[in-house]
Amino acid sequence: MKTAVLAGVLLVLVHAAYSQEVKNVICPGSASQCPDGNTCCKLASGEWGCCPIPNAVCCSDHTHCCPNGYTCDTSQGTCTKGDMTLPWETKNVAQPIKVEAVICPGGTSQCPTGTTCCKLASGAWGCCPFPRAVCCSDHTHCCQRGYICNVAQGTCTKGALTLPWETKNVARPIEVEAVICPGGTSQCPTGTTCCKLASGAWGCCPFPRAVCCSDHTHCCQRGYICNVAQGTCTKGALTLPWETKNVARPIEVEAVICPGGTSQCPTGTTCCKLASGAWGCCPFPKAVCCSDHTHCCQNGYICNVAQGTCTKGALTLPWETKNVARPIEVEAVICPGGTSQCPTGTTCCKLASGAWGCCPFPRAVCCSDHTHCCQNGYICNVAQGTCTKGALTLPWETKNVARPIEVEAVICPGGTSQCPTGTTCCKLASGAWGCCPFPKAVCCSDHTHCCQRGYICNVAQGTCTKGALTLPWASKSVARPIEVEAVICPGGTSQCPTGTTCCKLASGAWGCCPFPKAVCCSDHTHCCQNGYICNVAQGTCTKGALTLPWETKNVAQPIKAEIVPWSSKTLAFTTTGVDSVVCDSSYQCPDGNTCCKLASGQWGCCPQVKAVCCSDGIHCCPNGYTCDVSAGTCSKSSAPIPWVLKNLALPDGFGDVQCDSTHQCPTGNTCCKLASGQWGCCPLPKATCCSDQQHCCPQDTTCDISEGKCNKKDEVLTWTTESLALLTLGNIKCDDTHYCPEGNTCCKILTGTWGCCPLPKASCCADMLHCCPNGYNCVSGQCQK
Structure with a gap:
């Protein structure tokens, strides 16, 4: 029998499985x-x-x-x-140690331990002085568990027993502690760490004092080093999987109003005067403002200006720098697709119509009836119309229809310049585009300055005014030129900026629509966002009851480079008789495509005219280019560029391969998660999804991320480390109080408790640290078969 030898043994400590009842x-x-x-x-x-x-x-x-x-x-x-x-x-x-409390639904009110949250007639939460009590329908009283409210008699009954009912007290508001990110406009939950995302916004790493990885997407626990090539966290011989950051929540800054009423700081910060006389924000609540007018210390500490530290007895901490206070607009929750929004603190959930609705809880659970939702951590009981969490039961909530939003683009008119997200394009005196550092800003007539939205430029005074409020105006920076190599139009001679779509103009040349995967309108001048329909008669874009103005295309730029990315083929469709490229008697490709055989033997469509079909049965190149399969490029000289990304999955009803309840891919494709968290379609059946969340490989091959290629699988296996177990009842039972997720195996670890091996029916190694796949044996730090 062939022996499989472990390559690259990794010694990793394991974590104990969670017990059902977590006690500190x-x-x-x-x-x-x-x-x-x-x-x-x-x-x-x-x-x-x-x-x-x-x-x-x-x-x-x-x-x-x-x-x-x-x-x-x-x-x-x-x-x-x-x-x-x-x-x-x-x-x-x-x-x-803090006194525990009962958190009421919505997370803004709390009741003492051993009481129950009940709604009052005012709509606020009240506290009933019994655990798991019965809330009476008069919204004022309550009864002990197991009793029934007799509203007519004002009593609580249980069979022949009768007790007087109790009056609820008003619940206390919760002071939510959070980690304030630099800049004071974003926050992360207590016990996490702020890390910058690739977009420039702040994300939250789920560890305290974590290490932020250079890919701007992942992070590691304190003391570990990010191994970006492997997608792991290392500490000496220890290796753990890295974590993905969540987007930080915007801070509602209306709560802290600085003296004078013209400046404000985020919740959880303190207003401190700066050396300029303006107000600054110290990133601590009830902070101590230092006499240098630049720094501050946490509450209870003393500023040591000579040392640049904060002291409290024998404790010494570095002091913090204040940020300039400023007005902040309340941001909304943007629903997937970027065309709808919900209020801050709510969650986007799909409605039965396919449009987005708003559930009135943060990080809510969207119920399968497409009408209701539950709080985070609860399960929808559609048969009962309730939300359950163990023995707890709450009524479910009805979603509201999300409001349409105006899609803000960072592409300046003409499509050759761009500004950062959250800024505004304004013309400079030179005629070039500049960037004003405010969203939806007012461009001043001097072509150099700008003001925040809602303010008026006072060119004579060099200020921005809004009623009695006066602010200094801001200077614009020069917009950056757009790197347009990413979107190559069919034919390979024209290109559009990243995030746009190539659409034919009336002249026959290519134009650029300022949306990704846009719909090209039949008038050859306008276009609509993905998922919308062009209403040429009205000059609008429609999607059900939603209506948006259509956009005008810009002329595409000619390609100067002698290199282009190769394209991934899509599956050819059954002949329908329309004007298209015929592959054989049964299959055809859209006009402007080329028929190429896929690795599966089926016909695929290359989105290029007279394209070159690559020998890997997956990709293709423009006419006149050569496929470099080893490099994954198309070349017409010695300069190659990387291959293209996967396409987003189609909405329900447009494909045959089911990704989840709302997304599909075409027949012959494989669903793979993208880096954005959305579903993508790999144009191969039963493909291997690569860990870079951009590419994929044929069945029975592995992804070589460092080389950008696919390798055939061999019999070499690495053993697996048991990972942190989830608290999930009803999955893999280790004993009466410990569980592991589905597809795992319970293995005893060094501490004597249970660990979880992420393999089904695995072999638990004797070192109580590792495990091997089913059918393999642990031998001297190897998995052998």
Whole structure:
């Protein structure tokens, strides 16, 4: 029998499976706590720290710790047990213990522990003084669990028992703590870290004091290093999968009004005067404003201006720099597709009509009836019309129709210049385009300055005015030229800017529509956004009840470069008799395409006229170019460029390969997730989706991301590390209190508790760290068959 040998053994610590009932570890003194599965260890400061290992050994350096049974080697910075050596772990500061409360739906009100949230007649939340109580229909009283409200008698009954009902108290508002991102306009949940995204906006990494990876999409836990090539986090011999950041939430800045009423700071910050006399924002609540008029310290600390620090007894922290206070417009939740929006703090959910609706909860669960929704963490019970979470049951909510939005583009008129998102294109005195640093700004007549939306340019004074308010005007920066190589029009001689679509003009030349995957209107002058229909008679774009003005195309630019990206073929369609390119008696491609055979033997369509069909059965190149299959390019000289991205999946009803309940791909394709989180279509059946979330490979091959190619699979297997288990009831049961996700295997780990191997029916290795696929054996750090 052929033996498969492990290549590149990775030694990785495993995490304990979550138990059903998560209990924190209370440190001595009962004033601090650590997460379940941690160990309390004293820090050098005398405070308690948390070692992320149960029953751990606290090292004498007061900073690190080792697993149970290991010895701290402080000279080497390792943990040893006989011949085994592991890197030691760094402790985190323990959290202070707070009084637990019952959080009411919506997350803005709370009731004391042991009470129940009940709606009052005013619509606000009240607190009933019983756990899991019954809320009476008069919106004022309540009864104990198991009793029935007798509104006529003002009592609570249970069979022959009768008790007086109770009056609810008004619930207290919740002061939501958050991590304020630099700039003061975005925030992340407590215990996370702000990291910049590729868009320039802030994202949230789900670890405290995390490491932000250079790809602007992922992050690693503190103390780990991002391995961008492998898509992992490493710490010595330890390897963990990296995490994806979530988009940070905008901060509602109306709450903190600075003295004078003309400036404001985000919620959770403090107004402090700057050296200029203007107001600045310190990124802490109730902060201490330092006398240098530039820095500030957290509440309870003292500014040490000479040292540039903040002190509190023996504790010393670096001080923070204030940001300039400014007016902030409340941002909305933009629904997928970018044509609809919902209010801040709500969630976009599809309606039965296919349009977007708004659920009145953040990160809500959209119910399958396309009408209702539930709060985050609850499950829709469509049969009962309720939301459930274990034994908890709440009524479900009805969605409202989302409002259409005006799509803001960063492409300046003419399609050759662009400005950053959130800015406005304004003409400069030279006639070129400049960028004003405000959305929907007012361009001043001096062709140099601009004002915020709603303000008027006072050219004589050099200011922006709005009633009694006066602000200094802003200077425009020069717009950047657009790199237009990304969108190549059919024929390979014209190009449009990234994020636009090639559409034929009346002259027969190519024009550029300022939307991705746009609909080209039959008048050969205008176009509509993807998913809309051109109403030529009205000069509009329609989608159900939604109506938007159509857009005018710009003339495409000629291509000067001698290199173009190769194209991925799409599956040819059945002959319909329309004017198209005929492949054989049964299949045809759209006009302007070329028929090319796919690897599956089916006909595919290359979106080029008289194209060259590449030998890989996947891609094609423009006429006159040569396919370089090893490099994944089309070349007409020695300068190649990368291959193109996958297309977005089609909405429900336009394909045969089901991705999820609302997206499909054409027959012969494979659904693959894109980096945006949306579904993409790989033009190969049963394809391998590459980890860069851009490309794919034929069945039974692997993606070589570093080389940009597909390799045939061999019998070499790497063993797998058990990963952190999810708390999911009803999946893979380890024992009465521990579970692993579907497709995993329960394996005991070094701590003696359960870990989860991400393979079905796997072999648990004797080192209690690793596992191998079903049918393979763990032999000397290898998986052998």
